[in-house]
Amino acid sequence: MNTVNGSSADGPTQESTKRLQAKKQTLDDAYAAPANFLEIDVGNAMTHGFARNRYTDYEIRLRTNLPIFKSKESSVRRRYSDFEWLRNELERDSKIVVPPLPGKAWKRQMPFRGDDGIFEEDFIEDRRKGLEAFVNKVAGHPLAQNERCLHMFLQEPVIDKNYVPGKIRNT
Amino acid sequence: MSFLGFRQTADIDVVLDCSDTRKLAEIKTEDGKKERHYLYYDGETVSGKVNVTLKKPGMKLEHQGIKVEFIGEIELFQDRGNHHEFTSLVKDLARPGDLLQNTSYSFEFVNVEKPYESYTGSNVRLRYFIRVTITRRLSDIVKDVEIIVHTLSSYPEVNSPIKMEVGIEDCLHIEFEYNKSKYHLKDVIVGKIYFLLVRIKIKHMEIAIIKRETTGIGQNTFNENETLAKYEIMDGAPVRGESIPIRLFLGGYDLTPTMKDINKKFSVRYYLNLVLVDEEERRYFKQQEIVLWRKGDKPRTRIQQQPQQTVEQKQKE
Numbered sequence: 001m002n003t004v005n006g007s008s009a010d011g012p013t014q015e016s017t018k019r020l021q022a023k024k025q026t027l028d029d030a031y032a033a034p035a036n037f038l039e040i041d042v043g044n045a046m047t048h049g050f051a052r053n054r055y056t057d058y059e060i061r062l063r064t065n066l067p068i069f070k071s072k073e074s075s076v077r078r079r080y081s082d083f084e085w086l087r088n089e090l091e092r093d094s095k096i097v098v099p100p101l102p103g104k105a106w107k108r109q110m111p112f113r114g115d116d117g118i119f120e121e122d123f124i125e126d127r128r129k130g131l132e133a134f135v136n137k138v139a140g141h142p143l144a145q146n147e148r149c150l151h152m153f154l155q156e157p158v159i160d161k162n163y164v165p166g167k168i169r170n171t
Numbered sequence: 172m173s174f175l176g177f178r179q180t181a182d183i184d185v186v187l188d189c190s191d192t193r194k195l196a197e198i199k200t201e202d203g204k205k206e207r208h209y210l211y212y213d214g215e216t217v218s219g220k221v222n223v224t225l226k227k228p229g230m231k232l233e234h235q236g237i238k239v240e241f242i243g244e245i246e247l248f249q250d251r252g253n254h255h256e257f258t259s260l261v262k263d264l265a266r267p268g269d270l271l272q273n274t275s276y277s278f279e280f281v282n283v284e285k286p287y288e289s290y291t292g293s294n295v296r297l298r299y300f301i302r303v304t305i306t307r308r309l310s311d312i313v314k315d316v317e318i319i320v321h322t323l324s325s326y327p328e329v330n331s332p333i334k335m336e337v338g339i340e341d342c343l344h345i346e347f348e349y350n351k352s353k354y355h356l357k358d359v360i361v362g363k364i365y366f367l368l369v370r371i372k373i374k375h376m377e378i379a380i381i382k383r384e385t386t387g388i389g390q391n392t393f394n395e396n397e398t399l400a401k402y403e404i405m406d407g408a409p410v411r412g413e414s415i416p417i418r419l420f421l422g423g424y425d426l427t428p429t430m431k432d433i434n435k436k437f438s439v440r441y442y443l444n445l446v447l448v449d450e451e452e453r454r455y456f457k458q459q460e461i462v463l464w465r466k467g468d469k470p471r472t473r474i475q476q477q478p479q480q481t482v483e484q485k486q487k488e
Contacts, residue, residue: 016359018359018361018418019361019363019416019418020350020361020362020363020416022363022365022414023412023414025366025412025413025414026446029410029412029413030410030412031409032410032411034369034410035368035369035370035411036369036370036371036372036373038372066370067341068341086426128406137451140371140372140449140450140451141246141451141453142339142343142371145342148292
């Protein structure tokens with residue numbers, strides 16, 4: 001009888017409600033804003049230049065509370081080739097699998113088209129969505145966040161393509 | 172030469188002693204089906220009767236001897252046909268001669284050592300069986316009867332909790348704790364995850380039980396990982412200071428005890444894999460080995476039964 005009672009006491013009846021003692025969360029922690037805020041919008045597409053030098057660029061607005069970013073809010077203008085530059089830099093240095101870009105549109109740059117080619121509104125909107133998804137994926141990646149090129153792309157007014165690649169350390 | 176139709180043949184049946192009281196256990200076969208066989212433990216006596224039934228009454232069966240073997244063997248699927256026997260006991264039941272009628276023989280392997288647990292994996296199989304052979308000049312009549320062996324352990328002396336702080340620098344710091352490092356097969360994993368720093372957007376968190384089967388030795392080792400269970404323990408994004416409780420019942424899964432270097436042929440180990448998935452489907456994980464062991468159901472009554480058996484057998488003799 002004793003063994004039966006003994007085995008059931010450490011058996012399923014007690015185990016099924018068992019928990020480890022948890023530290024109590026402080027109210028500050030419970031109600032403070034989460035520390036993982038990072039939002040990047042790509043929008044406000046504008047076409048600059050004339051004739052053969054025409055290009056479209058986009059506004060990249062970033063809002064965050066991650067300490068790794070120099071400023072909590074920033075806005076820069078970038079064109080598609082800048083995204084390509086960023087992707088190449090990450091591909092080379094960061095050892096992460098970089099997501100693909102929305103794709104180059106060679107065909108749309110051929111002359112004698114019936115529409116506006118790469119300046120067609122639908123195309124720009126599609127590309128904007130793709131770029132937004134790309135930049136959010138990349139900027140949220142813990143390993144990419146250490147790369148200098150990402151911070152330059154997101155927050156410096158001008159990209160210095162002759163920069164010294166490297167990691168930035170959190171201060 | 173039985174197809175010629177004139178030679179005598181026989182059916183062999185093996186009836187194990189106390190087969191009505193002995194428990195059955197299930198084991199998966201190679202093709203995933205489940206079979207039930209009698210269950211034995213290390214040190215138990217294996218005894219029973221061999222019944223030889225002649226198919227043609229009135230005709231004699233010439234033979235070169237009848238024997239019964241108790242065999243424990245390991246079969247590695249990468250070199251099939253090469254069975255490694257680690258236990259092999261032989262008893263002769265009959266000298267060369269003729270069988271004129273249905274005959275039954277009793278046999279007994281006393282206190283047989285069965286050091287390992289029966290196991291069927293993806294690359295290896297360990298099994299025990301009783302083989303009866305009627306030796307004949309051209310083709311032997313052979314009958315195999317499989318049994319299952321479970322190895323029991325007593326409660327481990329040292330069973331400290333697993334507690335560890337892990338993370339990605341400046342991104343995610345967590346502290347996890349599992350209440351033990353050794354669990355029996357019907358045990359409950361009680362634990363918690365405590366978040367120290369959360370700078371990524373976590374979508375959910377789960378615990379996976381991974382079985383790793385290692386076969387071969389040296390450079391020829393071959394690993395096979397299998398995720399046996401995925402168990403979600405958190406839905407949504409936590410913040411700093413939050414604790415997530417874990418209670419995972421192992422009884423619901425198809426587990427075996429941890430086996431280490433069985434006869435220097437193979438190992439089976441189990442890992443708890445804690446996985447956090449963020450909004451971009453990136454996965455952050457930490458694997459931790461746990462030791463699984465088989466607890467005896469009623470160790471006390473079993474010990475009492477054994478001496479009784481031996482007494483009975485002695486009386487018979």
